[in-house]
Amino acid sequence: MRAAIFNGPGRIDLGERPDPVIQSPTDAIVRVTLACVCGSDLWYYRGLSPHDLGPIGHEFMGVVEEVGREVRGIAAGDLVVAPFTYSDGTCPICRAGVTSQCLHGGGFGNHGIDGGQGEAVRVPFAGATLVKVPGSGHSDETLRSVLALSDVMCTGHHAAVSGDVRAGSTVAVVGDGAVGLCAVIAAKRLGAARIIALSRNPARQALASGFGATDIVSERGEAADAAVLELTDGLGVDAALECVGTGESMATAFAIARAGSTVGAVGAPHDVRVPIESVIFRNIGLRGGVSPARAYIPDLLPDVLAGRIDPGRVFDYDTDLEHIADAYAAMDERRAVKSLVRMGAA
């Protein structure tokens, strides 16, 4: 089969990989229809994080081609979306709802597991991992939003859930990448009364507003802190959602969080210091991490299928597997928020 191959920093190529086969009775083979590039893929693309050479990509959806004999609930021909981590659904951590920390789980597109940016994927623990997409004849628009459930929408949702967003909350979203934009959607969906998006980019500001942001703050650093505090009568927000992962973004999240609130943080951390003084003396908690997407998809999928949320709008660059290198370059050069990759004919 054809698949995107990581050949070192800056080198993403279309290559050949063995067609995946069932290795364990709990495996399924999924023929990929749509995949995408994650902001976190840029870390190894840029040489800033380690990654095995070989197949890549952890966000995909497709059609089940074959299932192992112990797979339940999923059958050949089913349209499915895959969360970006696979999980057995039965370990104590999965049972606690944190499927992203499954004791026997892992991520796609690294450490010998097929990547989503290829024509087919062997999915471990397929019955517990894959989520069947009901119905048929879905529009391209709907399918793009289903694809967003594989990671970004669930990650934005995890920020909002971790930050304890509820009906009537005032929320601030730090970060206007695809995850931050999905956090706006999630906050709106959870009933937030006011959503302040921190963004300097006009196109992303417009997307945030379209998703439900009520206020835009275009300042950065301490000026951003001051602007949010001014918008909230000096109190800060009920939920600050940290969707970047830098020291500055974390500092902003804590600075604009109301005393007694919880920062919901999902950005992969780089040079981040948690202000423990604020945790203790201002009672500001910190929660988040790798989204347990598998636990969230069943809640979010009906809203996507009914058109109540449309996270697929974060995809602003469309290409096919042949042009996978362009999909990365567009995001690396900030020409795209997020790149969608079509697999073409099976």
Added chain:
Amino acid sequence: MRAAIFNGPGRIDLGERPDPVIQSPTDAIVRVTLACVCGSDLWYYRGLSPHDLGPIGHEFMGVVEEVGREVRGIAAGDLVVAPFTYSDGTCPICRAGVTSQCLHGGGFGNHGIDGGQGEAVRVPFAGATLVKVPGSGHSDETLRSVLALSDVMCTGHHAAVSGDVRAGSTVAVVGDGAVGLCAVIAAKRLGAARIIALSRNPARQALASGFGATDIVSERGEAADAAVLELTDGLGVDAALECVGTGESMATAFAIARAGSTVGAVGAPHDVRVPIESVIFRNIGLRGGVSPARAYIPDLLPDVLAGRIDPGRVFDYDTDLEHIADAYAAMDERRAVKSLVRMGAA
């Protein structure tokens, strides 16, 4: 009136202070019957934290002597317990349940506010701050446990609530001071199935076991981490309660916390680094801070009065106001877990 006076590091003296008077219509004057010394009092006693010279102590109970004309729910003659911070009960933060962060609140025994270690205290926002203790003729044992609600019991409870202890949880308590011991009580009260107390001191181990600890780990540092992980099949605990505030204790709390759990932290931090990698890549949250004692006392007081919990057992040194300096020295020299101070005749 007579009151304990801080005259600089190591210098606690019995002195004279003006009798407190009603200054605002929401004030009350409380004649103190029992007070105590907090572990946090030792920071300024030892010269390690700043503190105004003058009155001290933030934990007390007593009898209401006089109320301002706008005080509701509290009347002269009432037996009351004071949370260690006063709060107006009406600001947005109080309404969110975080009375310790009241926009108009503060602590007793510093910044011009009477200390609890004295014969009388002017209590701001008395109707919102003080909690009436129903009944009469309470035993000394019961009153000691009521006094513990002013801080340590509510602080231990805050660690347990912040760590999301629930029925069936496996809990570890890092720290065997009065707060850690109260965290054991709180975990047991919330239904924890297993409570691992980290303590090297035989007397404190015995208290912890009496309060409901099912396992004692006497190691420290990485050996303690390994011991707790071995007790929990390598998974870690559902709730790690950090009741010390040092870098080592926080590191231990994160090392023994189960992926996807939340560290409940109430120790005043000194040289603490929060491992952000664990927050993000192991989904371990961090919450806690200054206990909103006023919000918790109404829940805990009935259990104290019914004898279902007995946090007063943490007091292992009894003295009177005359010997207030001894009360500090006993704790400073680690001869006492916590010192109780009787006020004697009004």
